[in-house]
Amino acid sequence: MDDTINFQDLFKKSALHLDAFRTVSYIDVLLGLITSLGVGLFIFYIYRKTFRGVVYSYNYNAAFVLMCMITSMIIMTISSNIVLSLGMVGALSIVRFRTAVKDPLDIVYMFWSIAGGIATGAKLYPVALIGSLVIGLVLLWLSRRKVREQPYLLIIRHSEDATTELRVRMRKIEHTLRSKTIRKDFVELTVELRMRDNNTSFVHDISSIEGVMDVSLINYTGDYAQ
Incomplete structure (x- = not known):
């Protein structure tokens, strides 16, 4: 007698026992969801603590x-039956995410939340808890080790009469020219500079130059399109 079970037999057996998930322990389900909630809240705290962007998004x-919780629920569902797992894969294949991710670290947090959900859904609670703790500590350490210099964009709008004096003042500031727009009535300069502290006295010095219309200093944390 051939005791070999091929994929077709396994599929039929799984299809005939669709009620197998009814034996799932409610305690295990609640424990998995509560653990995934704890891991997700820990990720929430680390992201808020280490955020270095311009505008913090609570919804994001x-x-x-x-x-993290939804991934845990998916793993608990597909682990109970092969038919359900194939159906879940087919359902998830039609999902398309079109949200642009500007910061590469945001992708790291996405994978972290998914990995935490997979670990809790598979009942690997030590992996989810210890792994999340280590990753969180590493992210906190990296955020403190980050260079304190912050990039800024300095936008100056001035007339041609202020060009000479403005060049003299800008030589005292380490900067990189990003763009220069010349119009009929004024010239607009956009330069990138880095600051270690909040000393912005140079902005008032530049704005006091005769012929300078306005000066804007903007914190810059993205890729500059050249």
Whole structure:
């Protein structure tokens, strides 16, 4: 007698036992969801603590918590039956994410929340808890080791009469010219500079030059399109 079970037999057996998931322990389900919630809240805290962008998005951060819990629920579902797992793969294949991710670290947090959900859904609670703790400590350490210099964009709009004096003042500041727009009535300069502290006295010095219309200093944390 051939005791070999091929994929077709396994599929039929799985299809005939669709009620197998009814034996899932409610305690295990609640424990998995609560653990994934704890991991997600820890990711929420680390993201808020280490955020270095311009505008913090609460909804974007809260999505990591829900992503971790939903992933855990998916893993618990597909682990009970092969038919359900194939159906889940087919359903997820039609999902398309079109949200642009500007910061590469945001992708890291996405994978972290998904990995936490997979670990809790598979009942690997030590992996989820210890792994998340180590990753969180590493991210906190890297955020403190980050160079304190912050990039800024200095936008100056001036007339032609202020060009000479403005060049003299700008030589005292380490900067990189990013763009120069010449119009009929004024010239607009955009330069990139880095600051270690909040000393912005040079902005008032530049704005006091005769012929300078306005000066704007903007914190810059993205890729500059040249």
